Structures are given as structure tokens and as C-alpha cells.
Amino acid sequence: MNAVTTDSLAAERQAFTDLAKDISVKKLVENREEHDKYPFGELFADAIRDAGVVGFYGVNLPLDFGGVGMNTGMIAAILEQLSEADASLAGIVFTNAAALEILNAGAGSAKDASIFQSVKNLGSTPLAFPAYASPEEIQMPVMNKNGAGIFFGKINNLPLGDIADHAVIPARKEGENGFSYYLIDLSDKGVRKSKPIVSLGLHGCPAVDITVENVPAQLIGVQGKGGSYFRSMQDSMSVCAAAICTGVMRGSFNDALQYTADRYQGGRQIIDWGQVRMMLANMAIEVKVAESCLAAACREMNTAAPGWEKSAQAAAIHIGELANRVTSDGVQLFGGNGYMKDYPQEKRMRDAKQAQCLLGMTLLRKINYIAQIIEGK
């Protein structure tokens, strides 16, 4: 059972999780090793297209612009399902959804939805967005003095920068304290892209470094409000980050359970050794804790319960840490096979560590979390 769908869901929600399951089984599991290869070749071409066709990139896009108009709880349900098989496609859906959340936040506060109209194919082609770093960690491009919306600088580690048409990126205006988010066209001649970055995990969702010079950019929302849009996005997308980690953990545990039943050492199935059972027990408990934690965070978010933001942030941080432990044990229980790419466990360990970094470095998120409590927010 998907943790996020433990509530009784509307038929539409159930349909989305079924679709995610279908894609997981048909597109992801079978080609997992192929998708993970370096150098990057034909990345998930089918799976990426199918995810767009079934509407995964438009779940949190307003209905008026061809989206489904649901909240990120629905996306979390999809991501959890996808990640159980292979978290890379989940990384793509996550990146796009995070970009849309910035657009939603900007449109909401500016009472202006023109930004949606200027992006073609929104909802069927994913958007690029720097999902691995908070604005506090990165060097931002700077606005050019000579004209609004034209700027220069560099954005490191931009997931989907190579395959998306548009990107949502932060930039600073000279002389201003805050920053703003902008929408840019990645096919513009002023955009230069690096080769895909070789990363620890989520190889199917590659990032590039981009350099921008005199690129037209459309402001999202209100000038200087980038920080509050990011925090809003971080709150709502935390359940999605937690969902990816939960899915990866559950996949790791389920496969470990099966493998230890199949493998014999010391004259018996290794699942019958007490030490192995203890490790499986720890994994099972941590998976269950993650599922409960994620379900509770989603429930609070869906009902807009007071303080749901903190529950979502805490869930993302905690489940991210659990996922690292569980996936490492998942490799360990496979022994030498766990370290090999023929089996799914090593990829899960790398993906879990990579996914822990979604929405910014964990340590900074922790510091910001306690700051909210201390400041009574």
C-alpha cells in the first residue's frame, strides 16, 4: 500500500497512483540498469514522454492552464510509487513540480497568471529547476543594469537543463537584498549548457551547469519575493521529497526480504540467521515509520492543519536520513551482489543519498527548521 494513499482517495487520485504503478512496472524496472548508465544516452525517452502524456507534469498546474489543479500530496503519491521501482523518473516529476510550485506561488501573490501563458507545452514537457540547492547555498546570476529581465551569470547543477524547454531560476538584482525567480527559455542563444553532470544518483534525471548572458527572462510574481516563494515551495514539496525516499526505502526492503529468502549461506537461507533478521527488522520498522510519518504529513497538508508546514519539513528531513540507513543495509544484505549494478540495491543507496539533497542541504534545512520554532513562526 502506498503510504500517501492510505487515506480514502477520490477515484482520480487512485487512477494516478495506478498509472504510476503501471509505468514503474512496464518502463522502469525492466530497464533500470540501462537508464542508470553513464554516458547518458537516450534517457527514458519513452518513460519521460509517457509521464507527460498521462499528466504527471501537470498535476499541480492550475486547471485553467491545462493542468489537473491538485496539490503536491497527489504528486507525492505518484513519486512514492515510481521510486519504489526507480527514483530517476520521480526526480524528473519532482523537479518539474517544484518549478510549478514557484510559478503557483508567484501567480498567487501577484494575482497575475500571465506567466503560465508564456510557457508553451506546460504540463507535457518538464520544467528545469535547481532542485538540489536552496538559494542560500548558490551563487545566483545577476540582473543586468541595462534592462529588466536580461541578466548574466551561472547556475550550477540545474536538473533537466538539458532536456527542458524552460527553466525557473533565481537571480539577484544589483543593489537589492532579496532575489527573484525568473522564467527563461533554455533554447535562447545566450544560454550555454555544460555536458550532463555525472552525479551520485538519479542518473536518469541529469543536471547541467548553465551560463546565461543577455537572456530574456520573465519575472515570476513580485520582484524581490523569491525567498518567500522558495519557502512556500519548500513546504509543499517536502512531502514529495519524503515520498521519493519512502518509495526507495520500501523498494530496498522488499527486495532484501526476497533475496535473503532465496540466498543460502552456512547451510540455510540467510533469512534464518538471527543477525539478518535483526537487520531486516530494523529496515521494516524504519520503512513503517517513514510511511506513517509521510501519511501524517500529507494528511495535515491536505486539511491545511495548523503547522502542517513544519510536519512536512520534518518528515522530509527525517525520512531522508532513514532512507540512507535502510538502503545501505539493503546493499549489505545482498552481500557482494548488492554492490553490483546487476541488482537494484546499489542504485537505491545512491539515489537515496542524492534525494536527501532535494530542496537544499539537510543541515541547512535543520537549522532553518529550528529557527522557525525559536522565532515562533
Place this chain on the structure above:
Amino acid sequence: MKPWKIRKKDMLSLLLQGPKIWEAYNGLECQHRLPRSVHKEVKYAIALARKFNNEVLRPMYLDIDLKCMEDHDYLPWDFVKKAGEWKFYSLFLPKLFGGAGLNFLALYPFIEEISSVCSGLGHIIFVHYLGIATVFPSFNVRIINKVLRDVAKSEKEGNPRLLDLVITEPEAGTDVQEPLLIGRGRIGTIAKKVKGGYVINGRKIFISNGHLSYWHVVMCFEDRNNQGETFLQCVVPNGAKGFSFGTHEKKMGHLASTASDLIFEECFIPDRWLTMLLSDPKVKKSKKGSRWLFHTVIDYVVSSSRAGVGAIATGIGRGAYEIALEHARKNRVAGELLINHQWAQIILADMYRNVNVSRNVYMESAYTNMLSGLFKLLLKKPIHYFMKFLPKWYFTLISPLLRLKIATYLFRKYYFDWYTTEERDVSSGWASIAKYTCSDVGLANAGLALDLMGAEGLRHDNGAEKCFRDVKLQQIYESTNQINQMNLFCCLVGNHLPEVEFFK
């Protein structure tokens, strides 16, 4: 008598009440016995490794890692030759066998240094010595002398011939490395006696350096139902009839060091390549029995190699720390240099602590190997100075004497007949402590480095993610950490408790 005075007899009794000096204070016990030159040799080995890192390893290691990712068939022969030019494959071989004779204690810090830059490439050197540590415990001096002199000669000629250890099988990983489980293992590689030698059939997997080595030290069995008494060890050179390479694995990390499939199809091994045969009537006559001998041979190997795994893991953990430190000095987070955030400082302090605790643990295991493990003979001062000060040509001159059976007899007398189970337990137990402590701590450090570096840490070009991928292997090979926990329990926790049953 004053209360602070202790009689000699009482002192001995008191020292036996708690952790014993020879079990728990290995460094202290070892250091006062070490010849002074060993200290100098350790410092030399560390300096040499650092020079090699600066001049050779740092400029190439990330490129080689990437090449291995891009092209699965790529094998780092250039590095193999380069390390040969630096004489690394014979550096720690005793002069008696044609090597440079650097003391084995120095091998472990040397390995840590190399691994602090790239454990994958460092592994190529380490596994070569693992092969040597595997052939040594047979104490078949004739073959050891032949193989190791060939190593030194081939290295000098610019075409180094490396050794590897061939033990793991598809259905028997833990089983073949744990003497207490061997009787229950599903062994697939069997040696059958034929005229003039043995024929081996089977497949060995996960053989580190398999494709890069020339001499393969193979461990197998004559009888799949009586493994403990029919253990057979031999050396198989490349080109032996019936021996071939299969594929090599696609791994998470340690990409430069291959994990190979080796295939034996009616592979004929002449008697002259047999290093040890437990079913040999002369070996069987040993008072301690075949099973004890098998257990001891395995423990000689793993006691020396697991300390080495500890050194590798320490090196990786140190590499992760050094990368994170440099990152923290140069990058700003929330408007401040990362290194000036107090929460970042305590993480860096923890990482530094981890490296040093880890180093102390593997060095304790190394000291134990000097005191009561494979290298104990080299710690004897007369032998040490004999090997150190006599010139190489002298050992070449006396080399033919090593073909005599008496040489093997004397080594085996010393290393088997005069060896005690207590010595074996201490060196094996400490090797397990080193192996699983250092690998756990190394993984913790690699994780902390990524936590501290955020998105930048996830990029291959920064090196930290490689540490994370590489260090995981240290928890798995040379028996998983879980088996090492059990071995520690067997050797030093439950060994003297009559009610305890192992692997029940």
C-alpha cells in the same frame, strides 16, 4: 607492605583479571619490541605514498574513474605500469624473496595514504599484497620464492606481474571465508587428483584484480562434502590450460579495480604449483589436525587483509574529510563561509575524530599481526637486521637453498606447530574490529562530507561522491561486517565461555 606496592606474582594475577595486555594493548606490547628502523621505514612509506599521490594519482584518478564508467572494458593498465615504475609491487616483499624489504607494518599507513586519494587505484596495489598474504601462509617456500622473485623481475622489466586471491564462488561467499561455516558451504569449485597434479573445475567470482593479475592464488577443495580437511591452495599463472577470464563486474564504486570472473574448465595444475594440500599425509600428521590448519591458514590471510581493509576505509574517510574541509573553506552558505558556521565546524571535528579513531584501530590490528600474526617472524630483531643489512645479492645467492624441503619445514614448524590458538584469536579478532569499525566510520565520513557539501558534493568532479561509492565496498568484502562481528565474538568474546555455541 605499602598499599601501592605490588608483588610480581600479584601483578601478574591482577593483569589477568581484566583485559589482558597481550590482547588489549597491542600497540604498547609491540612498540617496545620494534626495531628502531621500522619506525623510519613507516615514515618513509608515508612520504613515498604522498609523493606518488601528488605526482601521479591526483592528476589522473577522476579521469580513470570516469573512463571506467564510460567503457566497461577499460582496464587501467597505464596505472598498473606506473605503480610498477615506482617499484610498489616489490616494495614490501622481504629481501629474502627478491623484494625491497620494507617492513609490513609500513604497508598499512602506505595503503591509507594512497586510498585517501583513490581507493580504486590503491586497491590494485593492496590486492597484490593480499595475494602475497594468501600465498605466504602456505609457507611453501619454494613456490613463494619462485613467484615473488618473478614479481620483482617482471616489475624491473616494466611489465609487472601481480597476484590476486581467488576464493569467492557464486554460491559460497561467506562460507568459504569463515572456517566455522565451511562445512556447510555449497562449494562449486573442486580439484580432482590426476597423475602429476590436479584438475580444477568451477567458477570463481568477485576476484579483485583478476583481469590485472598474472599469478592467481586459488583456494579450493577436493571434496565438497568434507571441505575442512580437503582444502587445497595453488598458484595458477595466466595462460594455464583450462584457465580463462570471464567478464568483470559492473560495480557501484572501486571502478578502477576489477572484480573478475575466473573460469576453470579441466584446468590442469601440476604438483609443482600446489602450495598447500591438507590431504597430504605429511600435513595430516600435524598434531593440531587438518581443520585447525585450515582455520589457521584462513585466519593468517584475513587477519592481515582485514587490517588492510581498515586502512583503505580510513583513507577514504580521510579523503572525504579533506575534500569537505576544502569545500567549507571556499564556499558560502547563508552569507557566511561554510567553515565559519559552528554546526559545520563540529561536523568537521567529528570527521577528523573519525579518521584518527579509525587509524588507531587498524594500527592496533597491524601491531597484532606483527606480534601474533603473519608478520611475527619479521619482528624478531635478529631476523629483521639480518634481512635489512645484508645486500640483495646475498639473498639471490642463497635463493637456491629455499628450494629445499627443509626451508618449508622450518617455516611451517614456526608458523603452525609453535603457533597457538590464543595468538590466532587475538590477531583474527582485532582484524575484525579494524575491518568493521573502519568501514563503518569511513562510510559515516563519506556521508557527512556529502551532507556538508550539499549539491556540490553530489558531482563526480568534486570527488566526494566517489568516496561514498567506494567506501561501501569496505563493509562488504573480506567477509561482510556482520560476519566480522561474529568472528570477533568467536575469537575474543565467547571463546572462553563453555556454554557458548557459534553459528548455531
